[in-house]
Amino acid sequence: MLAVSPSGTNEEIEASGPRSRPVVPAFDRVYEEHFDFVWRSARRLGVADEALDDVAQEIFLVVHRKLAEFEGRSSLRTWLYAIARRVVSDHRRSARRKRPHTPLPETLSSTATPHGDAVRQQAATILHAFLESLPDEQREVFVLAELEQMTAPEIAEATAAPVNTVYSRLRLARQAFERCVARHRARLGRES
Amino acid sequence: MNELSPEAKELLTIASGADDPSIDDKARVRRALMAAVAAGAVTGVAAAAGASGAASSVGTAASAATAGGAAGAGAVSVGAASVGAASVGAGAVGGGAVAGSALGAKVLALLVAVGAGTTVAVTKPWSEEPSAVEAREQAAVDSRSQVTAERPRTSAATSAQQASDVVPPVVDESIAAPSETSPEAPALDPSGASTSEPARPSTRRPRENVVAPSADTLATELVLLRRARAALAANDLAEATRALDEHTATFADGALRAEREGTRALVRCAERPDPEVARAFASAHPGSPLAARVRAACDAE
Incomplete structure (x- = not known):
């Protein structure tokens, strides 16, 4: 502060x-x-x-x-x-x-500690690639809901979209993410 | 809403911290923000306040602070560019420093109406190097009030009125609460144009009749560095180098020397990534918040 x-x-x-x-x-x-x-x-x-x-x-x-x-x-x-x-x-x-x-595709802040970073970095890479693959409107809903823990009404307000639209975007994004996780499952398991 | 699988959640948990800024990031942006507000204080007043009177005396002091010559011209021209950018209302971010100055100018327009000293009050909480920066800011205030006192203009009242006329558009400029914002209209409100409307930069010639040795050189340093950063962001490396050279020539040992050299390293590595440049910068300026950024730019490939 x-x-x-x-x-x-x-x-x-x-x-x-x-x-x-x-x-x-x-x-x-x-x-x-x-x-x-x-x-x-x-x-x-x-x-x-x-x-x-x-x-x-x-x-x-x-x-x-x-x-x-x-x-x-x-x-x-x-x-x-x-x-x-x-x-x-x-x-x-x-x-x-x-x-x-x-x-x-390199992170700007290089102050992270070395240990445990490889896994985190890889998870982040996967996440970023996934987010990039999403349509903009799904991406932001996904981020706000899953990473920022905003409620659907809050997201609706932040993104100027109806709540129902938020729900449907979130559903689509989650499905896409599950597919993405499945693709990377073996790799993550091996290296963590 | 259906939930994510535990596996998906775990991946999110692992990845979630990776996007957080470092302490360096936070401090660096804070400093740049302070710089933008301060630079806005110079360029904004110069460009927006118009010809004379109380407002102009601030502009005069600011211009005097540039120690005249090319540096002064730089400050003024950036101000003009800012107004242009605001009027067009486009590319607010891509322009980097220039857009920053435009917003700084608008922030300043509001401040001018509150009172000349306000500029300083605003920059203070952001000051990272209290001793140096605040001393300079204070010097700037002193020189401003001196100029105001010594050079009363008949049109002061008019100009003050003018300055306060600038304010309502800024304040009322409806930022449309987020809920009213259409997702299809993501552009920054172009009503920024309305704030710069009263600007009449062409009528002002403060630089010619002012000698003020107690200059706020920091503001000028900031203007030059912002110019360099904006040029770099726009891939105009030649212009970035020019601005940096100008800074070197005028402020060889300036307060923002490390920032200048860091930016120069970024420019060099934008031309051709060279880890040696990053190493040289890191050893010359250990602990610079720019080090991580320089390393990232120079280690490429």
């Missing part, structure tokens, strides 16, 4: 918001508590490792700008995710235009 400056962003934001609204969470607290979620989400939405920094930063710049408008009607994570997916979507569009080469 960052030390909160007595005259920092928080007060500016809170002071500029209309009185009728609930107290807006402090920006640095949002960053501290939700950076991991935003980072993971961007990554799982298919942002290449070398672009993650810029995308994460961009997302939080939007958050910084919009936080005063957060109304508490949705959960903060839902709200953050909605911003993240818009930023990522923009990024992917422009990255397609600009990037002639494909990024390396």
